[in-house]
Amino acid sequence: MSNEFGFLNKQYSSCASCLDRFCAIALLNNEQVSTLQQNCRELSLHKKEHILLEGSFTSHIVYLRSGLVVEYIKGDNGRDQMVQIIKSFSYLGLNSLFGGRINHYSYKALNDVKVCYIDVETFKNLVRGNGDFAYEILVLISKDNLSSHRRFLSINAKQTYGKVADALLYFGNDIFDSNTFTFPVTRDEFGSLLGITRESTSRALAKFQNEGFIKISGSSITLTNTEQLHKISKTG
DNA sequence: CCATTAATTTAGT
């Protein structure tokens, strides 16, 4: 690979030896990995930077190598509607792959992230040309679909304190694998994930802290009584 | 029970 722009010749770790790569990449043959390599750019982005924008053409599928990302849509009133938090080793924009030519969601970095932009036609060709790989991509889309439906139905069934307790447990168990973590979103965004206001979020967190279920210091939060949080998540 | 409004405090750059 050579071109007239020196900075584009910077050598990145190859897809073949990438330690962060999605497991299904192992199902590609050498030629396919090489094609992927040639149509893929690695980028480091900082917290708050946009990765994809709703409404723009789906020119790329993005692979999230490291960091946290939030998926959201633009709200009518100017308030964005958060859809979900996405962990590393995930693809962004997959659900827009066959949904017309535009991205249906925006994505922004919640902390410093490493991403790979993969040319969308290249990605589609890999899906067409490799059944095992396509199967794994279908699994991803299906899982995302199921978890989204479950999440929205669950939110619908709960009221504020239950929603907040649920989300805290979700962060602790699924996102951070720890009962202590740095809050990745603003109160406003957190509320938006659950369909509640930032004030209700504040009130719920303050209440939980007063009752000793959680401990907040700065942006760091500790779940000290997951038992009670579970109970509230179910009942209230 | 909870959103809205508004006033105040705190954090981030």
Place this chain on the structure above:
DNA sequence: ACTAAATTAATGG
């Protein structure tokens, strides 16, 4: 210092 974000209290659907 200035702006964005968070908290708190009061009100009303």
